[in-house]
Amino acid sequence: MKPFPRAEISRQALQHNLARLRQIAPHSQVMAVVKANGYGHGLLNVAHCVANYQGGADGFGLARFEEALELRAGGITGRLLLLEGFFRASDLPLIVEHDIETVIHHESQLDMLEQTSLKKPLKVWLKIDSGMHRLGFSIEQFSGIYQRLMACPYVAKPINLMTHFACADEPDNDLTQTQINAFEALTVNLGGERTLANSAGTLFWPQSQADWIRPGIALYGVSPVVGDKGTNHQLIPAMELVSNLIAVRAHKAGDSVGYGAYWQAKQDTLLGVVAIGYGDGYPRNAPEGTPVWLNGRRVPIVGRVSMDMLTVDLGINATDKVGDSVQLWGQALAVEEVAEHIGTIAYELVTKLTPRVTVELLP
Numbered sequence: 569m570k571p572f573p574r575a576e577i578s579r580q581a582l583q584h585n586l587a588r589l590r591q592i593a594p595h596s597q598v599m600a601v602v603k604a605n606g607y608g609h610g611l612l613n614v615a616h617c618v619a620n621y622q623g624g625a626d627g628f629g630l631a632r633f634e635e636a637l638e639l640r641a642g643g644i645t646g647r648l649l650l651l652e653g654f655f656r657a658s659d660l661p662l663i664v665e666h667d668i669e670t671v672i673h674h675e676s677q678l679d680m681l682e683q684t685s686l687k688k689p690l691k692v693w694l695k696i697d698s699g700m701h702r703l704g705f706s707i708e709q710f711s712g713i714y715q716r717l718m719a720c721p722y723v724a725k726p727i728n729l730m731t732h733f734a735c736a737d738e739p740d741n742d743l744t745q746t747q748i749n750a751f752e753a754l755t756v757n758l759g760g761e762r763t764l765a766n767s768a769g770t771l772f773w774p775q776s777q778a779d780w781i782r783p784g785i786a787l788y789g790v791s792p793v794v795g796d797k798g799t800n801h802q803l804i805p806a807m808e809l810v811s812n813l814i815a816v817r818a819h820k821a822g823d824s825v826g827y828g829a830y831w832q833a834k835q836d837t838l839l840g841v842v843a844i845g846y847g848d849g850y851p852r853n854a855p856e857g858t859p860v861w862l863n864g865r866r867v868p869i870v871g872r873v874s875m876d877m878l879t880v881d882l883g884i885n886a887t888d889k890v891g892d893s894v895q896l897w898g899q900a901l902a903v904e905e906v907a908e909h910i911g912t913i914a915y916e917l918v919t920k921l922t923p924r925v926t927v928e929l930l931p
Contacts, residue, residue, distance in 0.1 A: 573811035573844040574926040576898075577609045581804040582617040585787050586625060588802050593770050593777040599649060599763065601784035602639075603631035608918040609788060609807055610927045611635060612642045617929070618787070619646055629782050633659050636668045649693065651782075652703070653677050660684050671695050671730065673703040678713065681720055689724035692717065693763070696754060698747040700734040710754055726759035733776070736768035737792045744769070748776050768792040771801055790903060790914045797904050807918055808898030809850075809925070813862075813890050815841040816882065825879050826871030831856055838882040839870070842894045847875040849921035850896060851910050854878070858909040861895035863888055 589598060601607075606614035618625045627647030630636050633655075636648045653671040654663060657680040663670060664686050672678060673695040681690070694717060697704030705713050717723045731751045735741040751764060762778040767786035769776040772793075785791075789798040789805040798805060819825065819839045824832045842860065846852040852873045859866040860880055867880045882888050897903035897917065907914045921927075 570928070571926045573809065573848050573896075573924070574928050575608065575921060576808045576810060577613055577927060577929050578804070578806050578808075579617045579929060579931055581789055581806040582609075582614060582787065583621060585789050585798075585803050585806065586618045587623060589770060589781065589783050589786060590623065592801075593765070593774070593781045596765075596777045596781045597626040597779060599627045599629045599647075599780050599782045600625035600787055601629040601651070601766075601782055603629065603635060603651065603784070604919045607785065607788050607915070608921045608927075610929065611638060612644075613927065613929045614787075615639055615642065615644050619644060627780075629784075633663065633668075637662070637666065640666045640668075654680075657684055660686060660690065664688055664690055669693065669728075671703075672713075672717065673705070675705075675713070678716055678720075681722055682716070684722060686722045689722050691724045691728070693728040693730045693761075696729065696731045696751055698731040698750040698754075699743055700732045700747075702732070704731065707750060707754060714758075728760040728762070729755050729758065730763045733764070733766060733769050733773075736766060736773055736776075737794070739772045739793070744773055744776070748773070766792070785915055788918065790918070792915075794904075794908070794913065797902050799902070805897075805899050805903065807903070809844075809896040809903075809921070810898070811842050811844040811894050811896065813840045813888060813892045813894060814843045814877070816886075816888060816890060817841070824871070827874060828872055831871045833870075833881075835884070837884050838886045838888075840867070840880045840882045840886075840888055840894075842878050842880060843876065844894075844896060845874050845876045845878055847922065848924050849917075850878065851912065851917070851920075854910050858906065859901060861898070861901040863892060866901065 602614050605611050629649050629651050648668045650670045669691040671693045695704035735743045763780035764776040765781045767783045770781045789803040791798045817839050821835045844850050858869045870881045871879045897906045903914045
């Protein structure tokens, strides 16, 4: 028997999704975002799946310098971009040595560049705060910062340019178009490559696709929009989170189950105990009725999710048995739907799996 719980990752789905995103943005290069351990799918798993085949990713977006080093050590030779930039001047020589590109979003980073000495110029992406107001230089700051970068001998020319959307996952929100307009007005006469579109921008704002798109959650077959599903865009879920029944128990009407004893059966039934809990990253706050997929049907969680297990109401006539496979989310049960039941977003579910969950790459 395979270990459980486990996250089964489909190579075929990842490659399909990349090809589909290329269809959606045919004039853009693809920077596959693989931060947060490849959105829980395994950093090197994802990188090798979408790099080592015809039509593979053109580059990879990461949050941390350590992630970039892991990709280089794992044999990934394509372009790598640190989306949060560098945090320490002492990292700059290694960034250059490993041919890693970096975002510049704060004046402290520029100060470090101006005070360093490098073997060769660093490839940078200047981040413009067009409305997200989290990282990046304001429109008022932009000209002065751009000129300082142009004057810095350790910055490769031309300078690349980027921004990040605040509300692209709300297709009716005008802020995204306002951000696009601001970015274009500021950069119209400048050289360098450009990137604006994350997953939501790629799917819903084609005018933002530019030289590069930066798909994250969509690469994994998941929609960035609440109430939507990746399958609506011909994407395939790349992760199936599965475990097994470890007990099937007769349960009497009126009896409770689990910590707090707050759920009581309304009628005689059978309960199944599934070997997964919040110690594995499945949310403790999943409410009664959150579905799992078992033997071709949905069955509801009942009682409180505990550290190592959860319970489901199988029904009095159930024929399920110990050892049967249970899907917590995947192709039969969309992670977007599970997230809605729990009151969170799919991003959080797939990235919060703990090391107790075995990640297995499938064909």
